[in-house]
Amino acid sequence: MILDRDLASIQEVRNLVERAKKAQKQLAALDQNQIDRVTEQLYLAGYDHAEALGKLANEETGFGKWEDKMAKNILASKDLWESIKSMKTIGIMESITEKKVVKIGVPMGLIAGLIPSTNPTSTVLYKALISIKAGNALIVSPHPSALNCITETVRVLQDALEKAGVSRDLISCITKPTMEATEALMKHKDINMILATGGTAMVKAAYSSGTPALGVGPGNVPAFIERSADIEDAVEKIFRSKNFDYGTVCASEQAIVVDAPIEQDVRKAVTQRGGYFLTGEALEKVKRIMERPNGAMNPAIVGRSAAYIANLVGIEIPQGTTLLLSDEPGVGKEYPFSKEKLTQLMGFYVVKDWKEGCSLSYQLLENGGLGHTLVIHSRDEKVIQAFALEKPVSRFLVNTPSTHGAVGLSTGLAPSLTLGCGTVGGSATSDNVTPLHLLNVRWMAYDLEMNQSLGTKAQRQADATVDIDQICQQVMQALQNKNISLGGK
Numbered sequence: 001m002i003l004d005r006d007l008a009s010i011q012e013v014r015n016l017v018e019r020a021k022k023a024q025k026q027l028a029a030l031d032q033n034q035i036d037r038v039t040e041q042l043y044l045a046g047y048d049h050a051e052a053l054g055k056l057a058n059e060e061t062g063f064g065k066w067e068d069k070m071a072k073n074i075l076a077s078k079d080l081w082e083s084i085k086s087m088k089t090i091g092i093m094e095s096i097t098e099k100k101v102v103k104i105g106v107p108m109g110l111i112a113g114l115i116p117s118t119n120p121t122s123t124v125l126y127k128a129l130i131s132i133k134a135g136n137a138l139i140v141s142p143h144p145s146a147l148n149c150i151t152e153t154v155r156v157l158q159d160a161l162e163k164a165g166v167s168r169d170l171i172s173c174i175t176k177p178t179m180e181a182t183e184a185l186m187k188h189k190d191i192n193m194i195l196a197t198g199g200t201a202m203v204k205a206a207y208s209s210g211t212p213a214l215g216v217g218p219g220n221v222p223a224f225i226e227r228s229a230d231i232e233d234a235v236e237k238i239f240r241s242k243n244f245d246y247g248t249v250c251a252s253e254q255a256i257v258v259d260a261p262i263e264q265d266v267r268k269a270v271t272q273r274g275g276y277f278l279t280g281e282a283l284e285k286v287k288r289i290m291e292r293p294n295g296a297m298n299p300a301i302v303g304r305s306a307a308y309i310a311n312l313v314g315i316e317i318p319q320g321t322t323l324l325l326s327d328e329p330g331v332g333k334e335y336p337f338s339k340e341k342l343t344q345l346m347g348f349y350v351v352k353d354w355k356e357g358c359s360l361s362y363q364l365l366e367n368g369g370l371g372h373t374l375v376i377h378s379r380d381e382k383v384i385q386a387f388a389l390e391k392p393v394s395r396f397l398v399n400t401p402s403t404h405g406a407v408g409l410s411t412g413l414a415p416s417l418t419l420g421c422g423t424v425g426g427s428a429t430s431d432n433v434t435p436l437h438l439l440n441v442r443w444m445a446y447d448l449e450m451n452q453s454l455g456t457k458a459q460r461q462a463d464a465t466v467d468i469d470q471i472c473q474q475v476m477q478a479l480q481n482k483n484i485s486l487g488g489k
């Protein structure tokens with residue numbers, strides 16, 4: 001039965017789509033430089049409000065720490081802008097003279113962005129920047145428990161659009177998030193692409209909508225510390241990563257896998273940094289609240305400190321504890337520490353050598369993290385490479401904090417808050433999603449065999465009369481004079 005409330009929110013979606021469509025048509029008529037100036041205003045606004053939005057997200061959801069949410073907002077504005085500002089996304093992107101081919105970037109049109117509660121403000125900033133940079137409009141579907149901070153982020157961005165002299169309707173947001181409204185948005189015939197970041201059910205709904213979708217799979221990141229590793233460095237990085245926003249990023253480490261010869265040194269380093277190994281009744285109490293009855297993560301403990309979790313279940317932990325660990329005997333449904341946790345809880349495993357480390361990491365990935373991310377700490381290049389080759393992940397990180405590494409803060413990967421998991425993880429891409437995933441490429445390809453009497457294909461290419469550079473100039477001129485339109489799809 002559809003309620004009046006649902007009808008109203010479906011009507012709202014229709015209105016948002018209508019307005020976004022009009023606004024996007026105007027945006028698509030701008031050239032690269034003009035689009036870049038608009039995107040730059042979005043980055044500046046996101047960067048200026050990084051702290052305020054971080055605080056708002058933390059207050060509203062209770063997840064994580066505002067300082068780290070601010071850092072994520074900076075990643076999704078300043079760092080992202082630095083990495084995309086010189087990208088060609090609209091009009092001529094490239095001309096390959098010797099092949100007589102021209103690559104033209106065409107906006108997709110309207111993007112629907114599903115926003116998770118774990119990284120709400122940063123994901124809005126990120127999706128807005130990559131959508132606009134590629135000439136698209138974005139309509140946001142907010143996670144209900146982060147509605148206010150998401151709406152506020154959209155308002156900040158709309159002010160920036162106005163400042164840049166373009167329509168506020170280029171970025172908009174559903175104000176009453178219901179499943180009906182989100183579904184109506186995803187299935188709307190004028191939505192060209194869905195960027196789905198969030199819980200597994202939402203991502204699946206996006207894939208089933210019939211609209212092309214780029215979604216993230218869940219992570220279950222193992223961190224393998226191999227015997228040649230710099231132990232202090234490895235443990236410091238794991239703690240830095242796991243403590244970042246209290247583990248809400250899906251690329252954060254979920255289990256430490258240790259090579260047996262260094263087990264005691266790693267345990268010591270972990271304990272010195274505030275790790276506490278749970279045992280007995282305390283461990284059982286924590287295990288009991290880790291999951292909902294259907295086996296999904298319990299939001300009551302997502303993005304929370306070790307002290308908060310201890311207090312919640314009524315156990316004593318040493319003062320200064322930052323991470324709760326469990327020595328795990330196995331991997332699977334019946335071992336909650338072997339799954340994704342997104343909080344200050346972590347599994348701990350010991351393996352006899354790197355080969356056993358390989359197979360255990362594989363099992364952990366198969367237990368809910370296929371296609372996502374794995375991290376190794378090692379100084380043995382042979383082991384690193386052997387380890388890398390067979391792992392079903394899209395990001396194989398080496399000697400770096402996994403959270404920071406996967407989202408492009410501490411590695412050369414593209415700054416991103418939508419991390420593709422490849423087909424092995426059910427995603428259409430294994431990349432860190434960027435503006436290049438939000439455009440269509442129109443290929444102009446000229447005949448290479450114009451003079452059949454000439455010798456080889458290479459000779460014919462060289463002799464072909466088409467001057468591709470001249471053609472590019474003509475196309476660019478036509479775009480500038482608005483003689484031709486790229487269209488929206």
Ligand SMILES: CC(=O)SCCNC(=O)CCNC(=O)[C@H](O)C(C)(C)COP(=O)(O)OP(=O)(O)OC[C@H]1O[C@@H](n2cnc3c(N)ncnc32)[C@H](O)[C@@H]1OP(=O)(O)O
Nearest residue numbers: 116118141142143177178179182198199249250297299417
């Ligand atoms: C780079 C990165 O880090 S990406 C990170 C993305 N990953 C994640 O967010 C982790 C996966 N998320 C989750 O497991 C959960 O969202 C949690 C545990 C964080 C929070 O759990 P909850 O607050 O219970 O939220 P959950 O996602 O289950 O959704 C709650 C309800 O809101 C609904 N909902 C979620 N998003 C939307 C939306 N965009 N529009 C409408 N409804 C929505 C859900 O369908 C669900 O409805 P139901 O209770 O009727 O089934």
